[in-house]
Amino acid sequence: MSEDSTSTPRSGDTREAIMHATYKALCEHGYADLTIQKIADEFEMTTAVLHYHYDTKEDLLAAFLEWVLNEYTDRIDVSNIEDPQDRLLALIDELLLGLDDDETSGPPFDRGRAFNTALLEMRGQAARREPFREQFTANYNLVKEMIIATINDGIEQGVFREADAEQVATLVLAAMLGGRAYDVSLFHEGSATAVREAIEELLVKELLEA
Amino acid sequence: MSEDSTSTPRSGDTREAIMHATYKALCEHGYADLTIQKIADEFEMTTAVLHYHYDTKEDLLAAFLEWVLNEYTDRIDVSNIEDPQDRLLALIDELLLGLDDDETSGPPFDRGRAFNTALLEMRGQAARREPFREQFTANYNLVKEMIIATINDGIEQGVFREADAEQVATLVLAAMLGGRAYDVSLFHEGSATAVREAIEELLVKELLEA
DNA sequence: GTCTATAAGAAGATAGAC
DNA sequence: GTCTATCTTCTTATAGAC
Numbered sequence: 436m437s438e439d440s441t442s443t444p445r446s447g448d449t450r451e452a453i454m455h456a457t458y459k460a461l462c463e464h465g466y467a468d469l470t471i472q473k474i475a476d477e478f479e480m481t482t483a484v485l486h487y488h489y490d491t492k493e494d495l496l497a498a499f500l501e502w503v504l505n506e507y508t509d510r511i512d513v514s515n516i517e518d519p520q521d522r523l524l525a526l527i528d529e530l531l532l533g534l535d536d537d538e539t540s541g542p543p544f545d546r547g548r549a550f551n552t553a554l555l556e557m558r559g560q561a562a563r564r565e566p567f568r569e570q571f572t573a574n575y576n577l578v579k580e581m582i583i584a585t586i587n588d589g590i591e592q593g594v595f596r597e598a599d600a601e602q603v604a605t606l607v608l609a610a611m612l613g614g615r616a617y618d619v620s621l622f623h624e625g626s627a628t629a630v631r632e633a634i635e636e637l638l639v640k641e642l643l644e645a
Numbered sequence: 646m647s648e649d650s651t652s653t654p655r656s657g658d659t660r661e662a663i664m665h666a667t668y669k670a671l672c673e674h675g676y677a678d679l680t681i682q683k684i685a686d687e688f689e690m691t692t693a694v695l696h697y698h699y700d701t702k703e704d705l706l707a708a709f710l711e712w713v714l715n716e717y718t719d720r721i722d723v724s725n726i727e728d729p730q731d732r733l734l735a736l737i738d739e740l741l742l743g744l745d746d747d748e749t750s751g752p753p754f755d756r757g758r759a760f761n762t763a764l765l766e767m768r769g770q771a772a773r774r775e776p777f778r779e780q781f782t783a784n785y786n787l788v789k790e791m792i793i794a795t796i797n798d799g800i801e802q803g804v805f806r807e808a809d810a811e812q813v814a815t816l817v818l819a820a821m822l823g824g825r826a827y828d829v830s831l832f833h834e835g836s837a838t839a840v841r842e843a844i845e846e847l848l849v850k851e852l853l854e855a
Numbered sequence: 856g857t858c859t860a861t862a863a864g865a866a867g868a869t870a871g872a873c
Numbered sequence: 874g875t876c877t878a879t880c881t882t883c884t885t886a887t888a889g890a891c
Contacts, residue, residue: 556769561830562762563675572831606843609823620771621782633816
């Protein structure tokens with residue numbers, strides 16, 4: 436509706452291609468070694484194109500972060516799972532971004548480990564770059580509300596005991612972020628899975644009525 | 646004993662000064678914007694001095710990471726606290742690196758928030774830089790053993806219930822790393838404190854015999 | 856051991872042709 | 874909208890004097 440009806444390549448197509456190229460370059464080289472040139476190399480265009488669509492490298496990366504976080508949360512759909520415990524665990528699995536299984540999320544998100552690494556690097560930048568910080572904050576709030584709603588749903592259904600849903604969600608999210616961070620920054624590669632199991636044993640099962 | 650008895654400035658003095666200068670520069674500018682020049686600016690010497698003592702920037706930063714992580718763990722001393730629960734909570738407080746209180750650790754570690762930010766950035770590099778990864782892994786193993794020992798001590802004393810100490814430690818550490826990461830990467834600055842309280846409420850109190 | 860001076864390369868960004 | 878060519882700046886690292 437809001438697009439031209441001509442066959443001219445729309446600006447959105449190139450921008451979408453830039454996002455995909457950025458994703459690939461980021462996973463391959465990491466955030467620290469990411470350059471405009473390396474992004475351009477990923478989709479057969481020159482750096483001038485990138486500067487035409489985005490004023491600065493930082494603008495491009497902020498747009499990328501918004502795009503990629505939205506893509507991910509859009510894919511999370513556990514609304515069809517009835518049982519609150521199952522839904523909570525499924526949600527946790529989705530949020531591990533493929534770090535705890537062999538299957539990945541399918542293109543373009545088929546690089547769980549590399550992508551997690553890049554995302555951790557970008558989080559490190561969030562303290563000093565407000566646009567990044569905004570995206571991470573929005574994402575956190577969204578995911579946290581999903582967890583809180585699921586826990587409260589379980590309490591209302593009588594499946595879970597009375598509990599401070601906000602506090603449980605805080606702990607679950609922190610543990611999962613820490614698990615992902617340990618997974619990519621230590622030699623022990625099973626950290627994410629270990630944390631996933633600890634959450635299930637020590638927090639989720641604890642929510643069940645005795 | 647192993648030092649010269651002359652009044653010549655020892656090599657170790659300059660190296661120590663370099664570590665302190667690196668700490669300051671890292672906190673002020675962040676890892677991403679850290680340059681050899683900025684480190685040199687922090688202690689009134691030139692970049693040539695840094696290259697004289699360390700071959701490359703990466704060598705210098707690997708040495709810095711080893712130094713700073715050892716400095717921190719050396720300062721952790723909760724061995725005088727008898728009660729296992731108190732000792733566990735004190736340990737957790739130490740590991741929060743000053744993020745949950747107004748008091749800081751004293752020079753040179755007087756920049757809890759900025760230092761945490763820099764450490765998170767460096768962790769992001771650990772996936773691709775083995776020297777970093779080694780340091781973080783060694784630090785993790787050390788701290789984890791401290792937590793496990795405290796929990797097992799509590800179980801033996803009959804203060805804590807029977808529990809999988811390794812699993813609890815895994816969850817506590819992951820949650821704290823996540824809490825520190827959220828604290829510096831979101832607009833909610835109280836994340837570390839919130840996680841600290843959630844750990845106490847949902848994990849530590851749970852360890853107490855009913 | 857520390858200095859000055861500089862080499863050598865890479866990066867982000869822009870100008871102007873098409 | 875995309876290209877080629879180039880500018881400017883910054884960065885690591887080295888050479889050689891002191």
